[in-house]
Amino acid sequence: MIGLRDFISGPWRAVPVLGVTQILAWGCIFYTPVLIVPLIAAERSWSMSFTMGGFSVGLLTAGMMAPYVGRSIDRLGGHMTMSLGSLVGALGLVLIAYVTHPVAYYAVWMLLGVALAASLYDAAFATLGRIFGAAARQPITAITLAGGFASTVSWPTTHVLIERVHWQGTYLVYAALLACIAAPLHAFVLPRSRYEAKPPKDGESRATAQVLPAHGLAFTLVAAAFGAYAFVPSGLSAHLLAIFGRSGIDAGTVVMIGALFGPAQVGARIIEFVFGRDVHPLWVVRGALTALLCAFVMLALLGMSVPVAAAFALMFGGANGLVTIARGAVPLSLFGAAGYGLLVGRIAKPFLMMQAVAPLVMAFVVERVSDGAALALADVFVAIGLGCFAVIKRPA
Incomplete structure (x- = not known):
């Protein structure tokens, strides 16, 4: 039975922390291009396919970086790697609001790809695996429940912000959320413990751990x-x-x-x-x-x-x-x-x-x-x- 204390001072504290930061990461970086990229294309006089291609470059970069991010979480913990991922994401959103050169635009999306690799589900799963070991399945399910609401929160919020502060201001607001909320939660609230497997007792079958x-x-x-x-x-x-x-x-x-x-x-x-x-x-x-x-x-x-x-x-x-x-x-x-x-x-x-x-x-x-x-x-x-x-x- 999971008690309130586990969510406050125990390893289950990771679940509400990652639940919040997953909504922020998905909502601020991953789900925004569908609304903002057409505005960037129109303002920069770029084709839609070229502008959306930046997002594809970001995903390709995230794929290339994913093994390195996973190894970093194994060694250093999610509190280090994911907090850096949030800060890199914040920097990328600030830069993308101001870049006007096509090459620079794609370079910024490569930077955001690094942030995606260190911020989304795969990084969160790796962090939970490090904290919970083989018992990470339920925590993994729990944070995907929160992540499932990211688009529900992000698209209406992005639409309102675009009307109020333009797409550039929207990205600056999202950069502030990543830097001031997601990064500190990862760095200071996410548990730093590592699960240590207990060796089987004498006479206990090892097949269960195969x-x-x-x-x-x-x-x-x-x-x-x-x-x-x-x-x-x-x-x-x-x-x-x-x-x-x-x-x-x-x-x-x-x-x-x-x-x-x-x-x-x-x-x-x-x-x-x-x-x-x-x-x-x-x-x-x-x-x-x-x-x-x-x-x-x-x-x-x-x-x-x-x-x-x-x-x-x-x-x-x-x-x-x-x-x-x-x-x-x-x-x-x-x-x-x-x-x-x-x-x-x-x-x-x-x-x-x-x-x-x-x-x-x-x-x-x-x-x-x-x-x-x-x-x-x-x-x-x-x-x-x-x-x-x-x-x-x-x-x-």
Whole structure:
């Protein structure tokens, strides 16, 4: 039983701290480009594709940096690495408000990519793994509940700030939040303890602690599965609502359907937190991807209509909520807590890089082929991820 004292002075203090800082990191850096990049493009007289390309460069940089960030958390702790990540993010947001040269703009996005690698879920998962060891699954689920509200908070707030203080002022406000709230929370409130595994007692079976080696076929399958899945939410988030609109659904209804994604995502995480603690995370992610595969089949068989699109958004949101938890829980359960930060970083590398290229690939398929072909391509990546997870064998 987790008591109030654990949240105040014990290791569970990490959960509310990271819950707040995840909302700030996602809300200030990751979710703002969709609203601010068009304004930057118009003001700087750059093309939309070039301007949004900066965000893709940031994600690619985050993918390249993820293993180094994970190793740093293993060695130094999240209180050091994540606080630096927040400060780097604040600096990047200040700079992006003033840069006018295209090369400088991309350089700043590379800096923000470093901040993304040291601030988002993968860094938080690594920090919780260092603090809780093999018992980090519930804390991981808990902070994803908070992170699920980031877009709900960020988009309306960003919209209001843009109207009041322009997009540059918005980024300066967000830089202040990262520097004055997120960084101090990481540095001074986040627990600094490291979980130490107790050796098994005499006569106690060591099989319960058996894990797979963090290399070879099993690791390759896990990294490939999450990398393949990353194509789906990244590609669909950029194009799904437009696809619904082109199918004949009116704009207001499309927005309402899109709004179902967030609550479905959080709802699935709550169900997992309450009822899924005794279910192996491999089964959780297999079930999530199977449900998403069925959602794509439903679209193909029933065609695009308001009820079908709404059902798809709910199934997609629920599946994505569970896969996010699995990104932290599956490596922990299969490979153990030793070197967990580096392990999460190595898995995050292909995930973030695929996340960067997916919108561009989906845009090419939509323009050159059709919306149906783009949805079919996303379905293929879901099937690849499910196939990889299906053949992974649990440790004895």
